[in-house]
Amino acid sequence: MIIRDQIERVVSAALHEAQASGALPPAHWEGGGSVERPQKAEHGDFASSLPLRLARQMRMSPMAIAERIAEQAPAREPVSRVWTAPPGFVNFELDRGWLASQVDAIREAGAGFGEIEAGDGVRAQVEFVSVNPTGPVHAGHARGAVVGSALANILEAAGFDVQREYYVNDAGSQMEAFNVSLLARYLQLFGVDAEIPEDGYQGSYMADLAEEIRQEVGDEFVSMAAESAAARIGEIGLRRMIEMIREDMRSLNVEYDRWFSERSLFDGGQYHRVLDLLREGELLVERGGATWFLSSALGDDEDKVIVRKTGAPTYFATDVAYHYNKFFEREFDRVIDVLGADHQGHVRFMKAFTSALNVDADRLDLLIYQLVTLKRGSETVRLSKRTGNIVTLRELVEEIGPDACRFFFLSKAPGSQMDLDLELAKRESEDNPVFYIQYAHARIAGILREARERGIDFEDGGVSLLTHDAELELIRRMTQLPEVIGMIAESLEPQALPHYALDLAKSFHPFYQQCRVVSQDPNDLALTKARLKLVDAVRVVFARCLSLMGMSAPERM
RNA sequence: GCGCUUGUAGCUCAGUUGGAUAGAGCGCAGCCCUGCGGAGGCUGAGGCCGUGGGUUCGAGUCCCGCCAAGCGCGCCA
Numbered sequence: 001m002i003i004r005d006q007i008e009r010v011v012s013a014a015l016h017e018a019q020a021s022g023a024l025p026p027a028h029w030e031g032g033g034s035v036e037r038p039q040k041a042e043h044g045d046f047a048s049s050l051p052l053r054l055a056r057q058m059r060m061s062p063m064a065i066a067e068r069i070a071e072q073a074p075a076r077e078p079v080s081r082v083w084t085a086p087p088g089f090v091n092f093e094l095d096r097g098w099l100a101s102q103v104d105a106i107r108e109a110g111a112g113f114g115e116i117e118a119g120d121g122v123r124a125q126v127e128f129v130s131v132n133p134t135g136p137v138h139a140g141h142a143r144g145a146v147v148g149s150a151l152a153n154i155l156e157a158a159g160f161d162v163q164r165e166y167y168v169n170d171a172g173s174q175m176e177a178f179n180v181s182l183l184a185r186y187l188q189l190f191g192v193d194a195e196i197p198e199d200g201y202q203g204s205y206m207a208d209l210a211e212e213i214r215q216e217v218g219d220e221f222v223s224m225a226a227e228s229a230a231a232r233i234g235e236i237g238l239r240r241m242i243e244m245i246r247e248d249m250r251s252l253n254v255e256y257d258r259w260f261s262e263r264s265l266f267d268g269g270q271y272h273r274v275l276d277l278l279r280e281g282e283l284l285v286e287r288g289g290a291t292w293f294l295s296s297a298l299g300d301d302e303d304k305v306i307v308r309k310t311g312a313p314t315y316f317a318t319d320v321a322y323h324y325n326k327f328f329e330r331e332f333d334r335v336i337d338v339l340g341a342d343h344q345g346h347v348r349f350m351k352a353f354t355s356a357l358n359v360d361a362d363r364l365d366l367l368i369y370q371l372v373t374l375k376r377g378s379e380t381v382r383l384s385k386r387t388g389n390i391v392t393l394r395e396l397v398e399e400i401g402p403d404a405c406r407f408f409f410l411s412k413a414p415g416s417q418m419d420l421d422l423e424l425a426k427r428e429s430e431d432n433p434v435f436y437i438q439y440a441h442a443r444i445a446g447i448l449r450e451a452r453e454r455g456i457d458f459e460d461g462g463v464s465l466l467t468h469d470a471e472l473e474l475i476r477r478m479t480q481l482p483e484v485i486g487m488i489a490e491s492l493e494p495q496a497l498p499h500y501a502l503d504l505a506k507s508f509h510p511f512y513q514q515c516r517v518v519s520q521d522p523n524d525l526a527l528t529k530a531r532l533k534l535v536d537a538v539r540v541v542f543a544r545c546l547s548l549m550g551m552s553a554p555e556r557m
Numbered sequence: 558g559c560g561c562u563u564g565u566a567g568c569u570c571a572g573u574u575g576g577a578u579a580g581a582g583c584g585c586a587g588c589c590c591u592g593c594g595g596a597g598g599c600u601g602a603g604g605c606c607g608u609g610g611g612u613u614c615g616a617g618u619c620c621c622g623c624c625a626a627g628c629g630c631g632c633c634a
Contacts, residue, residue: 004573036573039580049576055614062614087614089577132634174634199633290632301560301630308632315634344561345629370562371628412570417563417627433582439596447593480573487573499571502581513598520592535593557596 002116002482003078007046007092008035010079014072015050023068027057037480044081044091045476051088062088099475100466106478106537114481114544118489119160125326126152128338129249130167133241134178135203137248139396139420140372141340146409146550147369148338149254150494153548155336158489163332164257166245167322170238171263172315177201179234183221185210186233190222203390209237251397252405253550262318270321270329271313274357275306278320283356293320298352319346320353327359336365336492338414344368367492369414375421391422403551407434410549411498433502438554440505441542444535445555447517451532454518458536461529470511471534477507478541485548501545508538 011034018024034050051065058065066084073082073090080095106113128148131137137145149164156162169175181200185207188194196202213236221229242259249256265271275291278284283294289309293316296303306317326335339346347366354364374391397405399422411433412418451458466472484500517531546553 033574036576038577039572040577043577047577052576052614085577087577169634172634177633288632292632305632310632312632314632319634341562341628343629343634346634347561368562368628373627413563415562416570418569435596436582439594443594443597450593483573491574495571496573499581502571506581509597510599512593516592518593557594 002486003094003479004035004037004046004483006078007048008032010073010092011035011048011050011069011090014069017072018068021072023071024065025058025060027054029054037483038091043085043089044083045094046092047085048090048092049088051090055088066090094476096467096472097464099472099479100463102475102479103463103466103533103537106540107533110540111544111547113540114485114548115157115159116482116486116489117159118486119155119158122160122333123163123331124155124160124334124336125163125165125330125332126155126336126338127165127167128152129245129254130169131245132169132174132178133238133245134174134201135241136205136390137245137393139374139391139393139422142252142393142396142405143369143372143409143414144338144340145249145252145254145393146406147367147414147494149252150406150410150497150549151336151338151367151488151492153550154485154488154494154497157485157548160334160489164255166249166256166259167262168242168259169262169315171266171318173312175234175238176230178237179230181206182210182213182237183226183230183233186213186221189214190219192222209240212240213237248393251394252402260322262322265318265321265325268325270325271317274321274324275317277324278306278353278356281356293353295349295352298355300348300352304349316349319350320357323350323354323359323364324357327354327357327363332363334363334365336367338367338369341368341370365492367414370417372409373417373419375419396420396422403438404432404434406550407432407437407498411495413493413495415493433498434551435557437501437505437542437546438552439557440508441539441546441553442555442557443512444508444539444542447535448532448539450518451528456518456525456528456532458529458532461531461533462526463530463533465527465530466534468511468515470507470514471531474504474507474511474534474538477504478537481541481544497545497549501542501549504538504541504545 012032015024015029019026029050034048034053035046036049038044038047048069051062051069054065055062063084063086066088070082070084070090073079073092075082078094078098079092080098081093083091085091109115126148129137129141129145131141152162152164177197177200181196181202184194184196184200188207189210213233217236221233224232246256246259275284278293283297284306285292285294290305291307292303293306294303304316305314306320307313323335326332337350347368350364350366351361355361400408408420466475480500484496488494488496515531517528517535519525519528543553
């Protein structure tokens with residue numbers, strides 16, 4: 001149960017009570033959304049601005065309304081005090097005894113702490129990264145990987161039934177260019193004068209891949225007809241590329257539930273089914289030998305070619321089929337596509353065809369993250385997969401580590417543009433908030449080790465002894481995690497989580513400074529036990545945050 | 558040119574969906590170790606929230622213009 005919702009309910013009940021008794025006039029209010037965490041501690045734990053919002057309708061001063069509501073809001077658990085403040089707030093303070101009791105509640109919830117029911121078991125799919133399997137994943141894609149995977153974790157905690165998916169573009173012209181390029185590299189190993197096509201992949205990784213394949217199959221493809229050789233060697237190359245990408249993702253602590261093949265859309269018949277659907281809807285038209293989708297009629301800025309005059313489908317076609325598959329065949333209630341800003345222009349098209357398929361707009365979320373500009377010092381690093389001049393995701397992770405990398409990308413709003421200076425990244429990561437958070441977790445682990453060595457069993461500790469301001473501040477902070485998770489599930493902007501973890505660490509370190517946990521004095525045993533319970537609860541919350549962010553929670557550093 | 562996104566402290570960025578005196582980290586200037594991990598704690602300086610209008614009890618947050626930056630505008634994906 002999110003405490004803010006409880007307060008919201010108290011406010012709402014008080015309002016109705018005041019209206020029923022005639023103290024306040026009737027008013028139209030949708031309810032909810034008026035309660036927030038004030039910035040200043042002196043304003044309490046929660047504040048409602050409802051009186052300010054109702055003043056006009058009720059033709060009363062906000063302060064008068066606040067008074068009437070406050071009168072009807074009982075100061076009983078979890079609230080200990082209700083008061084009004086100008087220009088028209090109703091403030092609430094949480095009961096200190098109730099706060100202390102949350103320590104037991106958090107320890108009991110354990111790794112499940114923070115779970116809420118907002119998602120209500122809704123089947124949600126998060127698709128992210130999905131770069132073409134024609135080369136290594138570059139460093140800029142780390143942002144999508146981190147945002148997508150963390151979001152999936154958080155949605156799961158918020159009660160959604162989540163599936164993480166990678167869409168493998170194993171069909172289409174880029175794949176053909178990959179096949180031909182790979183065959184050329186392979187033939188070169190045998191002294192054959194084969195040229196990599198203009199639009200092919202020039203990167204040196206292609207030569208490495210060709211060499212691996214030569215070692216595996218020998219000269220099998222040398223004498224084969226070019227077309228079938230390209231297809232065959234491409235098949236082997238594709239498998240290896242996918243495996244490589246899977247390892248790239250693992251280096252960032254990203255695991256997928258499913259790798260979905262674009263090609264399977266043709267095998268499974270979705271492609272033809274969708275074209276028929278669009279044709280029945282009279283949304284397809286032949287122009288210049290090609291088939292066009294009239295997406296401009298549905299809000300897109302221009303019509304799109306669905307089938308080329310060569311008869312080959314464009315990626316627009318397969319994307320429609322893919323989403324048809326997501327919504328109608330696999331029946332996801334909700335689909336979230338995490339896309340780089342270079343796919344911005346695709347958004348209107350996707351909105352257009354989903355509306356053509358009669359999918360409610362709110363079932364599809366397109367989360368666009370801004371591209372990362374890679375730099376070395378003041379030098380901008382140009383990224384191009386085809387020329388092979390790339391900084392790979394693996395290089396980035398090896399240089400600054402997966403935890404710093406994840407925190408770095410996660411702590412910024414996906415929509416904000418950012419530079420990543422590779423030379424500074426490592427140096428900064430050593431003086432990074434990441435360590436501030438992980439250090440707190442390691443400190444707690446150290447305290448619990450100490451207690452264990454002394455043979456202190458604190459299961460019977462009484463949390464009511466937790467009355468120090470630093471202790472209560474820490475508990476207040478811990479109780480916010482469910483709210484943070486709920487907020488992120490709503491906004492799909494995960495940056496609140498790393499900032500929350502930072503706030504928790506900021507509450508923990510002063511506590512540590514002021515409150516000795518394991519006392520040397522045997523007379524303090526009761527307090528020692530209570531504080532051991534407290535730090536154990538804090539450990540639970542840190543571990544939960546770090547795990548949701550896909551980061552490690554070290555016992556020692 | 559058109560479209561989408563962004564502009565907050567010296568630097569990197571938050572800002573709880575329109576609320577009370579705009580926050581953090583780094584950097585800078587100081588202070589704090591007879592004890593569980595100093596990768597820590599405390600204090601201070603630093604702001605016309607790009608800019609000009611508008612909406613209202615109230616705007617960093619919403620709307621419009623302008624300026625600047627990133628991305629997009631292929632029968633590539």
